[in-house]
Amino acid sequence: MSTPAPIRTAVVAPLTTTDAEALVTAATAAAEAARIAVSVSVLDAGGHLLAFRRDDRAVLISGETSTRKAFTSLQLDAPTSDLVEAVQPGGPFHTLPTALDRPLLFIAGGLPVRRGGRLIGAIGVGGGAPAQDHGFAETALGVLA
Template sequence: MHSVLNIGCDEADIVMAAAAGEAARMGVPQNIAIVDAAGHLVAFRRMDGAKFTSIEIALAKAFSASGAQVETRAIAARTLPGEPGFGLQNLHGGRFTTLAGGIPLRIGGQVIGAIGVSSGSTVQDQQVAEAGATAFEALGLSA
């Protein structure tokens, strides 16, 4: 038998608050998605002024980070023409992305969810996602 841990609503609220706080501090309204280990949505926030066209991108970043178990920005180089992962972005019905701003959340090395952020530049998205991931790490949860 294999047990899987998943991020809960209480933890997702803490991650969300930290990410939204960073976005507000930066003056960049964001769409912020938090998913569980299987990529299913646990929490979502569209800040006032965030681009509605970025909602699906935030969801895709969280889904991709959880499923690939790495930050989305780390995947991009592997999917360029001539690389083994070329075309990977076309899988999963368009739900997979290599844009920066998706970070897996771990407990004891096990991915228990992920955060995905979109509506700013990819640098801004990554910064907001990192704020959320840092807040999660600060919880000091263990398996």
């Protein structure tokens, strides 16, 4: 009987505080360029908040929405913009928004953060229109490329 070859997995560096701050700075700069006041949240792979910033002109609820968007994106490993239809009546995730203790938010603006093809965290932006928030988050991901 032969011994199976060991499984080798690539080591991927986790999302660091430095990475998280760079994401927040890039998303905030993109929003400022569009003259939109936003909040930005960055979570690590365990769902822990690594960085957060709320523009003092942003609506207060944007702090909560940015964090929930990031959490939703992390838990489902998908952009929140891709999940909106799935939670509509008749959709496969229709009951998901109320199924968990921690509320999910199915509004565009949350994106998974990956390195080497692996999920290492998520970013959420709130305060603009959903498509704007998505764009600001997407722009921010460019700093980790």
